[in-house]
Amino acid sequence: MAHDSKEIDEPAPAKLKLYNYWRSSCSQRVRIVLNLKGLDYEYKAVNLMKGEHFHPEYEKLNPIHFVPTLVDGDIVVGDSYAVILYLEDKYPQHPLLPKDLEKKALNLQVASIVSSSIQPFHGVPRLSFVEAKFNDDERLKWTQHYLGKGFTALEKLLKDVPGKYATGDEVLLADVFLVPQVHAAITRFGIDMTAYPRLSRAYAALCELPAFQDALPERQPDCPSTA
Incomplete structure (x- = not known):
């Protein structure tokens, strides 16, 4: 049986590359x-x-020096929100945004609160700046304040939403943003999650899933053995 030579010679798609840091x-x-x-x-x-995020080679990929950065062939995408939406558009399996507009808006709102009103307050650049101006104790109090403020808002937003995960019984965009944030709050900043029962319930259920377990900071190849 004859085969199309173009089909035979066509190179395999380039493997996705994720430039990232274990604890981010x-x-x-x-x-x-x-x-x-x-x-x-x-x-x-x-x-x-x-300081590897300031190296010239990495700056070519991500000029603002943040992680993560996704490389998909010739396409380079920085910023986790942009990367996730890119993956959502290109790889439709396991959709993260529901068709229902109200539920979709809720997921986008949760993701935005985490990415813009919580996470930036404990990112490495901002914490380094605060510690330089004050001290380590003040840095922790400052971080706990903003984590608490954000979690209080999320708890109120989701308290009447039924289901075992953040916005129901399907794993969606809100869950992807919630779990890393709660994990960081517990393991790095000593946040008592008993004040946030709705968030805690969703977090516990999601942590049982392999996709979430395999993404944990302590399971990454660059995690120090002493972590």
């Missing part, structure tokens, strides 16, 4: 999405503590 909650979000969608990828570690 933004990186963790993208790892969860890649796992949920069943996408194989090459893990490219960027050590924020060693």
Whole structure:
């Protein structure tokens, strides 16, 4: 049987590459999405503590020096929110945004609260700046304040939403953003989650899923053995 030579010679698609840092909650979000969608990828570690995100080669990929950055062939996408929406558009398996407009808006709202009103207040650049101006104790209080403010808003937003996950019984965009944020709050900043029963319930259920377990910071290849 004759085969089309063009079809035979066509190169395989380039493997996805994710430049990320083990403890970055933004990186963790993208790892969860890649796992949920069943996408194989090459893990490219960027050590924020060693300033590798300021190296000229990384700056070519991400001029604002943040993680994560996704490389998909010739396409380079920085910022976790943009990366996730790109993956959502290109890889429709396990959709993260529901068709129902009200539920879709709720998921986008949760993701936006986490990405714009919580996570930036404990990112490495901002914490370093606060610690330089004050001290480590003040830095922790400052971070706990903004985490608490954000979690209080999310708890009120989701308290009457039924289902075992953030916005129902399906794993959606809100869950992808919620889990890394709660994980960081508990493990890094000593937040008592008993004040947020709705968030805690969703978090516990989601942490039982392999896609979330495999994305945990402590399971990444660049996680220090002492972490």
